[in-house]
Amino acid sequence: MALDSSKTTGFKYVGTRPDRPDGLDKVTGRARFGADATAPGMLFAAIKRSPHAHARILRIDATKALAMEGVKAVVTRADFAEGLTGENWNILENVMAGDTALYDGHAVAAVAATTALAARDAIKAIEVDYEILPHVTDVDKAMAPDAPVIRAGAADASVPEGLHPNVVRYHESGHGDVEAGFAEADLVIEDHFVTEATHQGYIEPHACLGTLGTDGKGELWCCTQGHWNVQKVCAALLGLETSQLRVTASEIGGGFGGKTAVFIEPVALALSRKANRPVKLVMTRAEVFKATGPTSSTSMDVKIGMKKDGTITAAQGTFRLQGGAFPGAPCEMTAMCAFAPYDLKHVKQVGYDVMANRPKQAAYRAPGSPMAAFAVESVIDELCKKLDLDPIDTRLKNASREGTRASFGPTWPRIGLVETLEAAKAHPHYSAPLEPGQGRGISCGFWFNHGGETSVSLALSEDGTAQIAVGTPDIGGSRASMALMASEVLGIPYEDIRVIIADTASLGYNEISHGSRVTYASGLATIKAAEDAVQKLCARAAAKWGIPEDAVYWEDGFAKPSGPNAGDFAPLPIAEITATMGATGGPISGHFEATPEGAGVSFATHIVDAEVDRETGSTKVVRYTVVQDAGKAVHPTYVEGQFQGGAAQGIGWALNEEYIYGEDGRLQNAGFLDYRIPVASDLPMIDTVIVEVPNPGHPFGVRGVGETSICPPLAAIANAVSAAAGVRMRQLPMRPSRILEALDSAADG
């Protein structure tokens, strides 16, 4: 009998708020993050980077650097594998430039030396001759006929003929006849929107410690969202057998998608192989901004038609995403998320992935979705305003729900958008009076969520406690969620469970921690691994009692005979079974290895009040409420934390954060001083409402929550600011000067 612990109510542990298992380490400074590891004989590395946006590399001369005191090795592209193709080639090209530097900050060489200062001094002594090439950093300019070509032949088969070679991928989807739909509308609004690239802004710079011998065996310690991926990529880039490189994930100081990519680890390993010593490589903050993966910048056109009663008759969007000097901007995600909240008869969405001389974009929390929501939800807001409709009622009227057809094709299963809208409407925030100068905005947001390859191993100890090895780094308290779910199945206290993040040699493959998949997929795998162990525990009890295995069931940490026919035996506690497990069949553990494919999507509705100083254009967010569907909140405090964190990042994106490039194609604000992420005094408390519409694809109904929370804020804040200022804001960030300009042109117009 397969054990099935599926349930959506009646939880004992899930839904409680215990202290996180790694709390003590993290408040005492003893938790070891990427840059906190050392090894005997360790060298320090530094990377030489291009100061040019686009330049042919004519010559690299490291003679002077190699002659300096303490310098042990220099690597360039020649020290990496040759003959790579596809994505591995792209990654290598980004990790270490080949014959061309493609963006300001592109790595061209690296040094290992006995001290960090010696390494820093040595890279200054490396001479590089460049031939400067024309560059382009803006998405619309990169698509224009006269734009310099970043790399000929980079486009894939999806791109229609006649587009600039910098357009490398194309997406088009939808259904119905949008022109017919617009003809049915009482009002059609079409508008153009622009967003700047933003960075995930994790506080911990990328860091690693690598050891690689000429025997092809290596050890790597690094902060990453996915160490199996790092293992695979490093092996490919260095020509190693994957299994010979063991990768251990450090504690990770934030990622938000930015640590799904590989940047420095192969460099540290190449230096280590050359110097035959461990090499530590830690990025500076400037390097993080210049040479890791920010989001795409976008240029978008959205057109929506609406009837007087609020019915949307048709919607159309064109989304152009600048993704840096490599293919991969998530134009299809932007397009598919754009109209996902709405039940539309006629819809069409088009996405362009466009290369430019900027760092290769990386995933950032629901990659591509927040920008789409900004454009779409702004137009809906404007329609509501012009037609004098309530913005929540209008969204409810058109909301996607179970059985309606999604804008990207399939029929929706059970989803929770309507529930978030209803909860938002009922929230006191929505009806609270506004002060003069303030405006209120709302927005919906959507993200797909993801499952992915997952392995979990659970081992029982002789005293009836459990150790769980998962393969998804704990970015925000996931050890606690895993322990709670295991407690629920095993029926043993939360405190009796120890969760660790296993290294690549100790557990089967695990996909990167992305797509809000950790609590869903590692959680599901933990539940299944615990069920596997429970089954074995029951079998041991059955053997002891001399009854069939299916006559035993598990409850609250005890094996029990399943009814009078099974015999009258006293319940057998877990510790009694594990105490003798060596003699009754051997150690008991549970496993689960699979690719769970039931990640439920998550919708959210945000409400925000903003106040605009009309003399300076300054905006203050005065009140913020997040309403989101979590399916089932395993540890509600950390779910709230995800909601709040996403909202805060969205506030930064909406108001002040941006990549600023000069005419020379160089990044002008590669530091926290001028890349302005929100500080404590910028923000109000962020209220949260957890909606729970269980996901049928998870035993406890869990939906991923990490990403959706950043989808609505851009639009919600833009709608609030537009209401407060009395003028529609179409470009992010809404920095003060931009708001003043909008106010000026509104006054002129």
Next chain:
Amino acid sequence: MHYHRPATFEDAVALATGSEGVTRFLAGGTDVLVQMRADIVTPDTLIDIKAIPGTHEIARQEDGGWRIGVAVTGAEMREHAELGRDWPGLVEAMDLIGSTQVQGRATLTGNLCNASPAADSVPAMIAAGVTATITGPGGTRTVPVEEIPAGPGKTTLARGEIITALHVPPRGTEGGDAYLRFIPRTEMDIAVVGCGVNLTVEGDTITHARMALGAVAPTAVLVHAAEDALVGRTLDEDALTALADLAEASCNPIDDKRGTIKFRTHVAGVLARRTAKIAFDRAKGAAK
């Protein structure tokens, strides 16, 4: 890099005069260390002046003014209740620089000598009429602080010269000062525009006025005409408009990542009005 910690200003001057290459004085280090980290400047000689006696003192002078040592931190100024009562604008300007952590190290003198056009404390010091004593190989002199910055990152100090103390004039009765800056966030930013105003009044009539602007020109600007515009009248709407117009007319800013010419000029006018109102209220409050 050589690091020195002299015990007297004479030794500091001798070290600075006698060293080759790039020399920097180290007080709070909140600019120098950033420049070193970013490879903007790598000094050959770094002279830490914090071991020199008197550099950490805030001292009331016989005339009622203040002598502020060159290593006095923003946090120490903030905690000095009497100084804050006399010169709230000056203390607030210093307090606006950076974080609590930066306040634990940053100094008025460092902010002045870093010669950033956007330095928050400088317009407040200029408005207050602060002077600096400078010692160097050629002797000692005292100059108004507005004469020290020469342009972004440049000062009028000669090689080997060092500021040994700042002097804040006596507040007297019936005076008030204020400083406001505009930044996109609420903290941690460099001023897009800064404005310091210092007024004295008799009843409702302004008897003395100084206004200085930051981040709108290569150095902080003393708006000389503000004196004429305000003295002899009260701070009514006409006076505020005149002051705002003067502020805008005094701007010679640049377009950069922190703000455009148009935005900076406009905000200078807004801040002039807002800052003057606070200074006026403080002056009248002091006169009660």
Next chain:
Amino acid sequence: MSKLHVTTKINGDEVEFLCDPRETLLDVLRDRLGLTGAKEGCGTGDCGACSVTVDGRLVCSCLMLGAEAEGKEIATVEGIAEGEALHPLQKKFIEYAALQCGICTPGILVAAKNLLEKNPDPTEEQVRYWLAGNLCRCTGYDKIIRAVMDTAAEMREAS
């Protein structure tokens, strides 16, 4: 370039070290003394992850040279707990989930402790401005601010 010999006190213990004149206090703590609780988030005083106190004054250890530690008393996150007894802030941060990834936590704890020593009864606005130099990218600050305010209230009651 010869090294400088520095004698200082860290978390109450006498410590001697040699350092390059260019090395910051943060470099010394992390690379020479093995005290990796203070983190480098930016190296330019903009994030506060390296916060320590020097003679009771809150500073960024990345903005101070190791050489300047001579004769000072330094306190880092490693010294906040007394033996097995956590500081009330540490307990409250765990209880409130005032951390997600935890990289900013050491700096925030050092800064918040310093605040409560100077001002046992801060307003929310005072806490927010005091901590404005401590960037956190995960939490939106909400739970951090609540944890500090509630610790302050509890410590006032206890004293």
Next chain:
Amino acid sequence: MVDVALWSGLRPLIGGRDSVAVEGSTVGEILTALRRDYPALGPTLDAGVSVVVDGRVIASSLTEPVRPDSEVVLMMRLKGG
């Protein structure tokens, strides 16, 4: 036979139709059949697709069952943050 709906960007590759019928009882069989019967879709399938079966997004598992009356929709492959 199972009807597989394609995103509109793919329609030029299959003669303007918005769906095609192929044999298969798992996601893997469907993809194999698509590749065999409609070679023009090859590069798209190589670039990575997700298959939505009755509203569930199947990102990579080829063994997921598909019934003849299942709603099957191709999607470009998802990537998260």
